[in-house]
Amino acid sequence: MGSKTIIILVILFVSRFARAMKDPDSLDDFFRDYACAKVSRPKTGILYNISMPANFSGIEIMFIRTKTRNFWRRGANFSTFQIPPGILPMPFVKRFDLMYQNLGNWSSYYYNVPNYTLVTPIVGLLFYNATNSSTRNSKLSPVVNKDPILVHFPQISVSENHKNVSFQCARFGANGSVELTNMTLENACVTRDQGHFSIVVPSPPPAAKKREKFWKWWVVGFGVGIVGLVLVAFLGVVMCKFVKRKRIGQMERQSERSETLDTIWVGMSKMPSATGIRTQPVLESDYVP
Ligand SMILES: *[C@@H]1O[C@H](CO)[C@@H](O)[C@H](O)[C@H]1NC(C)=O
Ligand SMILES: *[C@@H]1O[C@H](CO)[C@@H](O)[C@H](O)[C@H]1NC(C)=O
Ligand SMILES: *[C@@H]1O[C@H](CO)[C@@H](O)[C@H](O)[C@H]1NC(C)=O
Ligand SMILES: *[C@@H]1O[C@H](CO)[C@@H](O)[C@H](O)[C@H]1NC(C)=O
Ligand SMILES: *[C@@H]1O[C@H](CO)[C@@H](O)[C@H](O)[C@H]1NC(C)=O
Ligand SMILES: *[C@@H]1O[C@H](CO)[C@@H](O)[C@H](O)[C@H]1NC(C)=O
Ligand SMILES: *[C@@H]1O[C@H](CO)[C@@H](O)[C@H](O)[C@H]1NC(C)=O
Ligand SMILES: *[C@@H]1O[C@H](CO)[C@@H](O)[C@H](O)[C@H]1NC(C)=O
Ligand SMILES: *[C@@H]1O[C@H](CO)[C@@H](O)[C@H](O)[C@H]1NC(C)=O
Ligand SMILES: *[C@@H]1O[C@H](CO)[C@@H](O)[C@H](O)[C@H]1NC(C)=O
Numbered sequence: 663m664g665s666k667t668i669i670i671l672v673i674l675f676v677s678r679f680a681r682a683m684k685d686p687d688s689l690d691d692f693f694r695d696y697a698c699a700k701v702s703r704p705k706t707g708i709l710y711n712i713s714m715p716a717n718f719s720g721i722e723i724m725f726i727r728t729k730t731r732n733f734w735r736r737g738a739n740f741s742t743f744q745i746p747p748g749i750l751p752m753p754f755v756k757r758f759d760l761m762y763q764n765l766g767n768w769s770s771y772y773y774n775v776p777n778y779t780l781v782t783p784i785v786g787l788l789f790y791n792a793t794n795s796s797t798r799n800s801k802l803s804p805v806v807n808k809d810p811i812l813v814h815f816p817q818i819s820v821s822e823n824h825k826n827v828s829f830q831c832a833r834f835g836a837n838g839s840v841e842l843t844n845m846t847l848e849n850a851c852v853t854r855d856q857g858h859f860s861i862v863v864p865s866p867p868p869a870a871k872k873r874e875k876f877w878k879w880w881v882v883g884f885g886v887g888i889v890g891l892v893l894v895a896f897l898g899v900v901m902c903k904f905v906k907r908k909r910i911g912q913m914e915r916q917s918e919r920s921e922t923l924d925t926i927w928v929g930m931s932k933m934p935s936a937t938g939i940r941t942q943p944v945l946e947s948d949y950v951p
Pocket of ligand 3: 736737738739744
């Protein structure tokens, strides 16, 4: 038990909170970089289905390199996204990559709306310049001139207590922004921008949630309490040791002082010296039988 254990405890706590604050924008960058690394020279018009590393299994990533002129004229059907003609990525580039994401069971790990529940996986549609340089400056923004983009959701999974609630379309933009709109089409949402999409329903009554929150605070409080106790115990041990050492030092000094009569200095070193000789030497020759 020592400072090492405490440091490990603190790190465990911090990393738990860090995990909960995962940034979806950097996840996009990671996927883009990963796809670029997997396909070194993409051909125009080919659908690339990127297999994800084991620690991201359940996530689907695809991209297609497109000529801007053809895209503007014809639009595209890209997985669950139906993109009509008349959309132009800006700033203007000759070719761009259309990136599709389906986060599957990772959806609520990265995205959520307060007081709402996701009832579909998160799907993403993103525009990137067709360049193999860094992700950060290859992002483009689509400009919709006519019809909007349609996002189909083939499966909506609602639990029993959500059967009669109104569905909302959620769009997650950059910097953690969320837009909610009433769902007007069956199993589909419309959008005039790129981003991440899902259908959400209002969460169940707040009573259950409140208790959960309360419970959570209890757990957090308990954890903090334990860490505090450990810290106090540790400090206590350290203080005890310090005081003990001080006292021993004092005692040593005191005993040294009381022993001054019994010590002598020889050069630079202090030596104990006996004051008297207990048994007097007796000369053997003195013995007369
Ligand atoms: C992409 O690959 C995954 C498996 O790696 C497969 O489940 C999925 O159906 C593929 N998608 C398409 C559009 O081919
Ligand atoms: C998965 O592994 C990659 C490196 O291969 C790493 O960059 C990424 O953060 C890992 N993701 C998770 C969720 O652990
Ligand atoms: C996409 O699908 C819709 C409906 O199925 C169809 O009307 C449209 O022509 C398709 N677009 C392309 C570019 O294939
Ligand atoms: C999603 O499912 C895969 C298995 O299909 C699993 O390996 C992965 O850990 C799951 N992800 C999450 C966030 O639960
Ligand atoms: C969620 O609901 C609770 C009570 O129902 C409310 O106090 C809170 O402000 C809501 N949060 C958001 C982000 O709307
Ligand atoms: C797009 O990428 C090309 C290289 O493929 C580059 O010449 C051009 O400057 C880039 N344009 C933008 C707007 O990033
Ligand atoms: C892009 O890739 C090609 C071939 O792989 C290479 O010749 C070129 O220098 C790369 N450009 C950048 C900006 O990395
Ligand atoms: C469910 O919705 C219908 C109309 O859409 C309404 O008549 C009915 O009262 C609702 N049921 C409940 C339990 O809210
Ligand atoms: C996100 O934030 C950055 C800097 O904080 C800003 O430059 C950018 O315009 C923002 N994007 C959106 C879509 O709000
Ligand atoms: C969304 O739907 C609710 C009822 O479900 C309605 O009261 C509200 O006015 C609608 N909002 C818009 C912008 O249509």
